[in-house]
Amino acid sequence: MVSWSTHQETIFNWLVNGTGSAIIEAVAGSGKTTTIVECAKRLPSGVSAVFVCFNRSVKEELATRLADTMVRAMTLNGLGFTTWRKHLGDKGKRLQVDGNKSREILRAILINDQQLFTLTASAVCKMVGLSKSIGLVPAGITGRYYPLTKDTEQEWLDMISWYDIEFDDSITVAEVIRLARMVLTQSIQQADTWIDFDDQLYMPVIARARFWRNDYLFVDEAQDINHIQREMLRMALNTNGRLIAVGDPHQAIYGFRGADTKSLGNIGREFSAVRLPLTVSYRCPQAVVAEAHKFVSHIQAAPSAPMGTVETLSKYTAKDFTASDAILCRNTGPLVSMAFALIGRGVGCRVLGREIGQGLIALVDKMKAKTLDGLDEKLDAYLQRETAKYLAKNQEAKADQLNDKVATIRVFMGQLVETRRTIGALKDSIEALFSDNGKGLLTLCTIHKAKGLEWPTVYILDANLMPSKWARQDWQLEQETNLQYVAVTRAKATLRYIYSDGIRDETKAA
Numbered sequence: 001m002v003s004w005s006t007h008q009e010t011i012f013n014w015l016v017n018g019t020g021s022a023i024i025e026a027v028a029g030s031g032k033t034t035t036i037v038e039c040a041k042r043l044p045s046g047v048s049a050v051f052v053c054f055n056r057s058v059k060e061e062l063a064t065r066l067a068d069t070m071v072r073a074m075t076l077n078g079l080g081f082t083t084w085r086k087h088l089g090d091k092g093k094r095l096q097v098d099g100n101k102s103r104e105i106l107r108a109i110l111i112n113d114q115q116l117f118t119l120t121a122s123a124v125c126k127m128v129g130l131s132k133s134i135g136l137v138p139a140g141i142t143g144r145y146y147p148l149t150k151d152t153e154q155e156w157l158d159m160i161s162w163y164d165i166e167f168d169d170s171i172t173v174a175e176v177i178r179l180a181r182m183v184l185t186q187s188i189q190q191a192d193t194w195i196d197f198d199d200q201l202y203m204p205v206i207a208r209a210r211f212w213r214n215d216y217l218f219v220d221e222a223q224d225i226n227h228i229q230r231e232m233l234r235m236a237l238n239t240n241g242r243l244i245a246v247g248d249p250h251q252a253i254y255g256f257r258g259a260d261t262k263s264l265g266n267i268g269r270e271f272s273a274v275r276l277p278l279t280v281s282y283r284c285p286q287a288v289v290a291e292a293h294k295f296v297s298h299i300q301a302a303p304s305a306p307m308g309t310v311e312t313l314s315k316y317t318a319k320d321f322t323a324s325d326a327i328l329c330r331n332t333g334p335l336v337s338m339a340f341a342l343i344g345r346g347v348g349c350r351v352l353g354r355e356i357g358q359g360l361i362a363l364v365d366k367m368k369a370k371t372l373d374g375l376d377e378k379l380d381a382y383l384q385r386e387t388a389k390y391l392a393k394n395q396e397a398k399a400d401q402l403n404d405k406v407a408t409i410r411v412f413m414g415q416l417v418e419t420r421r422t423i424g425a426l427k428d429s430i431e432a433l434f435s436d437n438g439k440g441l442l443t444l445c446t447i448h449k450a451k452g453l454e455w456p457t458v459y460i461l462d463a464n465l466m467p468s469k470w471a472r473q474d475w476q477l478e479q480e481t482n483l484q485y486v487a488v489t490r491a492k493a494t495l496r497y498i499y500s501d502g503i504r505d506e507t508k509a510a
Contacts, residue, residue: 021243021273027299028489029283040069049216080200087209101196102128123167127180132202145206211236222247295485312497318345326443326455330465333407335444350435352445357434400470447487458491
C-alpha cells in the first residue's frame with residue numbers, strides 16, 4: 001500500500017470533498033505526476049476530465065499512467081487543434097498543418113522583393129507567432145474574431161522591445177510592423193484550410209470556437225501558461241468545472257523571454273483557485289535538499305531519501321566526468337570553453353540547445369563581416385552600442401544575453417586552427433557543438449535548458465555567475481534565485497560545484 005504524505009492526503013481530500021479550483025504548488029521532484037494520477041483515480045464516476053500538458057513526450061507518459069482512469073491526456077496544441085477542426089466542420093477534414101506558414105505567406109507578399117524578404121523574414125515570423133500567443137487580432141478584421149489584446153502601434157513596439165526582436169538596420173520599425181500585420185491578417189483568413197502550430201491555440205480562441213467542456217481540467221507546468229492558453233483553459237471548462245493547475249512559482253525562469261512571470265498568480269485570480277502545497281522532493285537526497293533551502297525554504301526531503309553528496313571541487317580532471325553526468329552553467333560561454341577543454345582531453349560531449357547555436361550563427365551573419373578580424377571589430381562596436389541602449393531602457397537581461405553571446409562567439413573563434421580561420425569554419429564549428437541529440441556523450445547545458453531534466457550527478461560550473469551582474473530589477477533578481485534553485489534540484493544523488501580554472505591534466509592533477 002502506498003504511503004502518501006500529509007500534503008498529498010490534503011490534496012486528495014480537497015478533490016473529493018471540496019469545491020472550486022486549486023493550484024498545486026509542487027517543489028522540484030515532488031512526485032506531481034504520481035499525485036495527479038492518484039487524483040484521477042479518485043474522481044467521481046461519469047465526469048469528463050482532461051489532463052493537458054506542453055509536449056508530446058509528457059502526454060504519452062501520462063496516457064500510459066492514466067490508462068485505467070477516465071482522464072484523457074492531451075497536449076495544449078492537441079486540444080486546440082481538435083477544437084478548431086471540429087469548428088470547421090467538413091472543411092476541417094482537409095486542414096493542413098505547416099510550421100512554415102507565416103514564412104510562406106510573407107514570401108508570397110514579397111514575391112517581387114527577395115531582398116526585403118531575406119532581411120525581414122525572421123523578425124516578422126517571430127512577431128506573428130508572439131502576437132498569436134497574446135491573442136492580438138489585426139484591427140481590420142475584428143468583428144468576426146475576438147481579440148484578447150488590442151492591435152495598437154504601442155503593443156507591437158513593446159513586443160519588439162521586450163522580446164529583443166532584431167532586424168537589419170536598413171529596415172524601419174514601421175515596415176516590419178506593417179509586414180507582420182499583413183502576414184497575421186492573411187494567416188487568419190487562410191486558417192480554415194492552412195494552419196501552423198501557433199494557430200492550433202490561437203484560432204479556436206479568437207473565433208470563439210466551441211470547446212468540449214470538462215468537469216475537471218488538470219494542467220501541468222502551470223507557471224509557464226500564457227494568455228492565450230489561460231483563455232483556452234477557461235473555454236474548455238464547464239461553468240462549475242474545476243481546474244487543477246500544477247506548477248512551481250520558484251521554477252519560473254523564462255521572464256527574460258517575455259514569459260508571464262506571474263502566471264500562477266493570474267490563474268489563481270482568474271479561476272478563484274485555492275493553493276495547496278506539495279513540498280516533499282522524492283528526487284533529491286537530503287544533502288541536495290539542504291542546499292536547495294538556500295533558495296526555497298519549504299522544500300523537504302523524503303523520509304527515506306539517502307544522504308547524498310554536495311561538495312566543491314577546487315581541482316578536477318576530465319576523468320571525473322561520466323556520460324551520465326551533466327555540467328550546468330548560468331551562461332553559455334563558460335560551457336563552450338569547458339566543452340573544448342574536455343574534447344581536447346578525449347572526452348566526448350555536446351552542448352544542449354540547437355537553437356542557442358542558431359542564435360549565435362544569426363549574430364555572426366548580422367555583422368556581415370568577411371574576416372574573423374573584421375567580425376571581432378564589428379562585434380566589439382555592436383556590443384558597446386547595444387549594451388548602452390539596453391541599460392538606458394532598463395533592459396538588463398538583454399544586455400546579459402548579448403554579452404554572453406559575444407563572449408561565446410569569441411570562444412569559438414579562439415579554438416579555430418590557423419588553416420581554418422574563416423567565417424564559414426566558425427559557423428560550422430558552432431553548429432557541430434550544439435545538439436539536442438548525442439546519446440553516450442557528456443551533457444553540458446545552460447540552467448534554462450536543464451529545466452525539467454535530471455541526472456544522477458550534476459556539476460554546477462562557475463556558480464559565481466549567479467545572480468547575474470545585470471539583474472537589477474526585483475523580478476530579475478527573483479528569477480536569478482529561481483535559476484539557482486532549478487540548477488541544484490536537477491541532482492538525484494550528487495551535486496558538485498566546479499570552476500572553469502579548476503580543470504587539470506591527469507598527469508598534473510596532484
